[in-house]
Amino acid sequence: MTTDSSLAPTETPATGEQPLTSVGVLGARGRMGVEVCTAVNAAEDLELVAMVDDGDWLFNVADAGAQVVVDFTRPDVVMDNIRFCIDQNIHCVVGTTGFDDQKLATIAGWLEPKPDVGVLIAPNFGIGAVLLMRFAQEAARFFPSVEIVELHHPGKVDAPSGTAARTARLVASARRAAGLPPGPDATREADSLPGARGADVEGVPVHSIRLTGLVAHEEVLLGAAGETLTLRHDSFDRASFMPGVLLAVRQISGRPGLTVGIESLLGL
């Protein structure tokens, strides 16, 4: 792995009374990474000190003195990145998807001997998407049917989306808490083609669409006798994720341990 000097940080914001928070970005050349670098550069209280992508030297973030690392890479590499940051006592804000309970438990274990280090993992930093998840959780117990459709750009590496998987788990859990079966009232037994009814996430069907022109979109459809409720969120631009990412970057040093989602940062 080599250092890519073309990835050197751009201009450092003017120093004020408050010390700047040093930020490193992993996945810096990706769709989200580029947007995060732009947002960090534009924030007067943050300083972009390292930009690392595939093939670059991961130690750049530590050598550059990053206090917080933002990771938008890939599900198959993100665990190694988090392990590295924890070992180096660097707080970590993770937008990369692909986490299940087992991976979260592994990270919590890594954090045990590091009581001052914070790791925040959020499948979606969009405020509207976070609210959609909350509304879906609220509505789930009132409707016998619930299905999720997620729609994304064709370059997306995973399916279903992390947001849809988390929404489904939250819906299933809300239904269990209300004494209802987790899944919908429709069966899968009549499927003539495997997959026709979508993926099964804790009993909730999740349908994934990949379409040129889309960015990130999710619908939760709830049905009862004679009525339906459709909750929909659209991210038309990756700028929509940046307020949530910056909020997490600013708060993570005060939130040691593992945090999942930005709900608690928003007071939800």
Ligand SMILES: NC(=O)c1ccc[n+]([C@@H]2O[C@H](COP(=O)([O-])OP(=O)(O)OC[C@H]3O[C@@H](n4cnc5c(N)ncnc54)[C@H](O)[C@@H]3O)[C@@H](O)[C@H]2O)c1
């Ligand atoms: N949480 C959210 O709000 C949110 C929003 C959008 C995307 N995402 C997720 O973020 C991830 C990235 O999405 P994207 O669209 O930016 O993907 P992308 O493919 O455009 O970017 C990923 C980047 O990571 C780089 N990379 C791969 N391995 C690396 C490594 N070991 N170290 C450093 N960099 C490495 C790739 O070269 C690439 O540039 C996906 O998991 C996606 O689902 C989350």
Ligand SMILES: O=C(O)C1=N[C@H](C(=O)O)CCC1
């Ligand atoms: O573009 C992506 O990839 C996105 N990934 C996240 C997910 O999987 O939920 C968030 C939305 C955009």
